[in-house]
Amino acid sequence: MALILCLYEQEVCGYPLSIFFIVVNEFCERFSYYGMRAVLVLYFRYFLRFDDDLATSIYHTFVALCYLTPILGAIVADSWLGKFKTIIYLSIVYAIGQVVMAVSAIHDITDTDRDGTVLSMVGLLLIALGTGGIKPCVAAFGGDQFQDHQAKQRSTFFSVFYLCINGGSLLSTIITPILRGRGNVQARPGYCYPLAFGVPAALMVVALVVFIIGSGMYHKTEPQGNIMLDVCKCIGFAIKNRFRHRSSSYPKRTHWMDWAEEKHEKLLIAQIKMVLKVLFLYIPLPMFWTLFDQKGSRWTLQATTMDGNFGSLILQPDQMQTVNPILILTLVPIMDSVVYPLIKKCGLNFTPLRRMTVGMFLAAMAFVAAALVQIQIDVSVYNTYIVWQFVSGLVKYSLMLSWPCMPRNRCSIYSINIMSIKSIYIFSDPLLQTDDVMAKPEQGANMTDMNIHFQIIYSHSWLTWMCFLNFYALSQLCVFISRFVNGMCSESISGVEDIQPNSFHMGWQIPQYFLITCGEVVFSVTGLEFSYSQAPSNMKAVLQAGWLFTVAIGNFIVLIVAEIAQIEEQWAEFVLFASLLVAVCVIFSIMAYFYTYMDPAEIEAQFRDKDGTEESDKEELQMQKKDFVDHHNDDDEAKQSKM
Numbered sequence: 001m002a003l004i005l006c007l008y009e010q011e012v013c014g015y016p017l018s019i020f021f022i023v024v025n026e027f028c029e030r031f032s033y034y035g036m037r038a039v040l041v042l043y044f045r046y047f048l049r050f051d052d053d054l055a056t057s058i059y060h061t062f063v064a065l066c067y068l069t070p071i072l073g074a075i076v077a078d079s080w081l082g083k084f085k086t087i088i089y090l091s092i093v094y095a096i097g098q099v100v101m102a103v104s105a106i107h108d109i110t111d112t113d114r115d116g117t118v119l120s121m122v123g124l125l126l127i128a129l130g131t132g133g134i135k136p137c138v139a140a141f142g143g144d145q146f147q148d149h150q151a152k153q154r155s156t157f158f159s160v161f162y163l164c165i166n167g168g169s170l171l172s173t174i175i176t177p178i179l180r181g182r183g184n185v186q187a188r189p190g191y192c193y194p195l196a197f198g199v200p201a202a203l204m205v206v207a208l209v210v211f212i213i214g215s216g217m218y219h220k221t222e223p224q225g226n227i228m229l230d231v232c233k234c235i236g237f238a239i240k241n242r243f244r245h246r247s248s249s250y251p252k253r254t255h256w257m258d259w260a261e262e263k264h265e266k267l268l269i270a271q272i273k274m275v276l277k278v279l280f281l282y283i284p285l286p287m288f289w290t291l292f293d294q295k296g297s298r299w300t301l302q303a304t305t306m307d308g309n310f311g312s313l314i315l316q317p318d319q320m321q322t323v324n325p326i327l328i329l330t331l332v333p334i335m336d337s338v339v340y341p342l343i344k345k346c347g348l349n350f351t352p353l354r355r356m357t358v359g360m361f362l363a364a365m366a367f368v369a370a371a372l373v374q375i376q377i378d379v380s381v382y383n384t385y386i387v388w389q390f391v392s393g394l395v396k397y398s399l400m401l402s403w404p405c406m407p408r409n410r411c412s413i414y415s416i417n418i419m420s421i422k423s424i425y426i427f428s429d430p431l432l433q434t435d436d437v438m439a440k441p442e443q444g445a446n447m448t449d450m451n452i453h454f455q456i457i458y459s460h461s462w463l464t465w466m467c468f469l470n471f472y473a474l475s476q477l478c479v480f481i482s483r484f485v486n487g488m489c490s491e492s493i494s495g496v497e498d499i500q501p502n503s504f505h506m507g508w509q510i511p512q513y514f515l516i517t518c519g520e521v522v523f524s525v526t527g528l529e530f531s532y533s534q535a536p537s538n539m540k541a542v543l544q545a546g547w548l549f550t551v552a553i554g555n556f557i558v559l560i561v562a563e564i565a566q567i568e569e570q571w572a573e574f575v576l577f578a579s580l581l582v583a584v585c586v587i588f589s590i591m592a593y594f595y596t597y598m599d600p601a602e603i604e605a606q607f608r609d610k611d612g613t614e615e616s617d618k619e620e621l622q623m624q625k626k627d628f629v630d631h632h633n634d635d636d637e638a639k640q641s642k643m
Contacts, residue, residue, distance in 0.1 A: 010217065014150070014153050015150075015153050015157070016145045016146060016150075016217070016219075017214075017217055018145050018214050018217035018218050018219070019142055019145050019146075019157055020214075021210055021211060021213060021214030021217070022138065022141065022142045022145070022161075022211070022214070023142075023157075023160060023161060023164055024207075024210045025138070025207045025208075025210050025211040026138055026161060026164045026165065026168070026207075027164040027167060027168045027207075028168070028203045028204065028206050028207035028210065029091075029094075029131070029134075029138075029168070029203075029204060029207045030164065030165050030167075030168030030169055030172070031168040031169075031171060031172040031200065031203045032094075032098060032172070032200040032201070032203040032204040032207065033127075033131050033172075033200070034168065034169040034172045034173055035172030035173070035175065035176035035196075035199065035200040035203070036098065036101060036127070036176070036196075036197055036200040037063075037296060038172065038173045038176045038177060038296070038318050038319075038321055039176055039177060039180045039193065039196045039197075039318050040059055040062070040296070041055050041056065041059045041296060041297045041300050041301065041318075042180070042300065042301075042304070042317070042318055043105065043120075043193050043196075043197075044058055044059065045301065047105060047116070047193050048116065048117055048120065052301055053562045053563060053566070054563075055297070055301070056294075056297045056298060056301075056558065056559075056562045057558075057559045057562050057563050058124075059296065059297045060293065060294075060297060060555040060556070060558040060559050060562075061555070061556075061559055062124045062127075062128060063293055063296075063551075063552075063555045064551075064552040064553075064554075064555035064556050064559070065124075065125070065128035065129075065132065065552075066127075066128045066131055066132045067132065067548045067549070067551040067552040067555070068132065068548075068549070068552045069128055069129050069131075069132025069133050069135075070132045070133070070135045070136045070545065070548050071228070071545045071548070071549070072132070072133060073086060073090065073132060073133030073134060073135065073136055073137060074136040074137070074226065074228065074541060074545065075226050075228060075229065076133070077136070077137045077223070078223055078224065078225060078226035078227075079223055079225055079226045079229065080223060081223065082220060082221065082222060082223050083137045083140060083141040083144070083220070083221070084141065084215070084218060084220045086133065086134065086137050087134050087137050087138060087141065087211065088208075088211070088212065090129065090130045090133035090134050091130060091134060091204070091207065091208045091211065092130075092208065093126050093129055093130040093133075094126070094127060094129075094130025094131055094134070094204055094208075095130075095201065095204045095205050095208055096126055097122075097123045097124070097125070097126025097127035097128075097129075097130055098123070098127060098197070098200055098201035098204045099123075099201045100119055100120075100122055100123030100126065101119075101120060101123035101124065101127070101197045101201065102194055102197035102198040102201045103116075103119060103123075103194075104116035104117075104119035104120040104123055104197075105120075105193035105194040105196075105197055106194050135548075136541070136544065136545075139158070139161060141218075142157060142158075142161060143157070143158070144219055144220075144221055145218065145219050166325050166328060166329055169325050170322060170325040170326065170329075172200065173318075173319065173321050173322045173325070174319060174322050175199070176196050176199065176200065176318075177196070177316040177317075177318040177319045178316070178319075179192065179195045179196045179199055180192060180193060180195070180196035180316070180318070181316060182195055226541075227538055227539065227541060227542060228541065228542055228545060230268065231272055231275070231539070231542055233264075234257075234260050234263075234264045234268055234269065234272055235257070235260075235272065237259075237260050237263050237264065238256060238257050238258075238259045238260035238269075239256075239259075241259040241260065241262065241263075242256055242259040245259070255273060257269050257272055257273055257276070266607055267604065267607040267608065270603060270604070270607050271536040271538070271539050271600075271604065272539075274534065274535070274536055274539070274598060274600055274603065275535060275536070275539050275542055275543060275546075277534075277595075277598075278530075278531055278534050278535065278543060278546075279543070279546050280591075281353075281588075281591055281592070281595065282546055282547070282549075282550050284584045284585075284587050284588040284591070285527070285550040285554075285588075286550045286551075286553035286554035286557060287360075287554065287557065287580060287581050287584040288359070288360050288363055288519070288523055288554065288581065288584075289550060289551045289553075289554025289555065290554040290555070290557040290558050290561075290577065290580075290581075291363045291364070291366070291367055291516070291577050291578075291581055292363060292516060292519070292520060292554070293551075293554065293555055293558070294558060294577075295321055295324060295513070295516065296321060297558070298370075298570070298573075298574075299320070299321075299370065299509065299512070299513075300317055300318050300320070300321065301317075302370065302373065302374060302377070302509070302570070303317035303318070303320045303506055303509060304317040305377050305504075306377065306504050306505065306506040306508070306509070307503055307504060307505050307506060308506045309505075310506075310507070315506055317506075320506060320509055320513070323509075323510060323513040323514075323517075324513060324516070324517050324520075327513065327514060327517040327518075328517060328520070328521065331517060331518060331521050332521055332525065335521055335522065351592075351597075352526045352527075352529060352530035352533075353530065353588075353592035353595060354589075354592065355522045355523070355526040356522070356523050356526055356527055356530070356588070356592075357585060357588055357589045357592060358519075358522055358523075359518075359519040359520070359521070359522040359523025359524070359526070360519065360523060360581055360584065360585040360588065361519075361581075361582070361585050362515050362516070362518050362519035362522070362523075363515070363516055363519035363520075363523070363581060364577075364578040364579075364581040364582045364585065365515050365578070366512045366513075366515035366516035366519065367512070367574045367575070367577050367578035367581070368574070368575070368578050369511050369512040369515060370509075370512045370574045371571040371572075371574035371575045371578070372571075373504075373508050373509060373512065374570050374571035374574060375571050376504050376508070377504050378569075378570075378571065527547065528547065531543045531544075531546075531547060534597070534598060534600065535600060536600045536603075536604060537600070537601070537604070561573070561576070561577070
């Protein structure tokens, strides 16, 4: 016990030694989470062979679960296990989930279909439970390590803590896509998802080990109950009691929460009223997260059809997400030091709710920019057919092919008629019809790798082989037709380029990333600040849970739109999301206009004074009763003495 106390009292530069283990743990955990998440949608799309809508739906379902489970983690930590044990147990679950994800990408040892679908879903469920469960515990546990005289060090710790979050996110989003492009996995040439998931799994194991090493130095507080449970009980009793007294014979009360006065304290009821007032403003907020979290899904899939060649740097599609943390680290100090003070000097009352409204509008504009980029991508895909300019629905394009004919030693000339987007190849008796390729190369093949695929078709009438060679080089698809005669291929071959390379540069995504990040800074950071300023001292955790819940609902909205709307054109879907957010932005601005800012500390003080006055009145009444009883007893004693 003395040794543990000695370790706890150890300090380095005024900081408890234990917090260094917590900081390293947080960095490794964030690297693990964001690294896995960076390549997740491409794993769904190109390894598990999901279509775009299904890949997007599964991705956002996973993100939603990651923001729902913090509520469960907070309740378990505060009411049952405590923060330390909760972090340990759920980190083990987390690490197992990451290992399962890495194994699911090794198709030779997964399920019977060798696609790892079942294992990947199990792994994602474990990861969501682990990362969400420890999310509300780690930062609070770090704050518990400081004593009362270390307020300044505690503030610095939280700054370093969130710097580790952004640092881990930034590095993992750069490194993991590079790991994904390494190796030569069978049936998935050039893409190594086991390595891309394996490194984050290793980092999560390191995070767990580091946290356990420092266990003897931590200050561990016992569970003291969770305020969220008290809030739920009070609200539940108010609804139940109001339903019981729904008859008009009962007098009405000012607020429906007042029906809980029979069982709960007035101070608690007043605090819940303040929280509900803020939560009402949260109703429109999920739509912002609906757009924001599509950076890792729709925008990444969009980047796969763009050119990532930045000169000496070849950027992978999933690496474009690094623009967001880089801009956050740049814009937050600029907003706080330059933009907001400048607006204040101009005499504009830029309240927190107005900032949030502007943030929502900027996010909508980001999706307008994404729609414009998508239109340019679509134009570049179909430009071959635009050049051909169909006249009367039919354009004939002749490709001359010559080769020696088998039995009579003479040559024949054949032509190809191209109607609409079908290519009809006529070779004497057989009629071979094939669909033209109408998509860019898969997985955003922005490098100069050449992937060659052969398809052999046997022609019965000529007793010869025909070879169709699809040749990918610099993301160009050239269709070559060759004729084999007795195993020998003719040298007279002409090529047709149906699809041009990824010519629209990935740098055109930077404006939409800039707009969405500006929206995040003025919406998310301001929203948390506003929520904390309007929350009672013991209800901040409740509002934090409500804020995370809006993120989860926003991701579920993406799931609904992707699976139900079934919009064929991607740019149209972007415009739909932008329009919905603009409509929600208008509704939120009206709600904000009628919102009255409050001072929770002042309201709590009023109720405490009332409670104090009531307690004083009760004590005075008790004293009066006691004096009366004592006086009555004195009279009885006098009577007895006279007798």
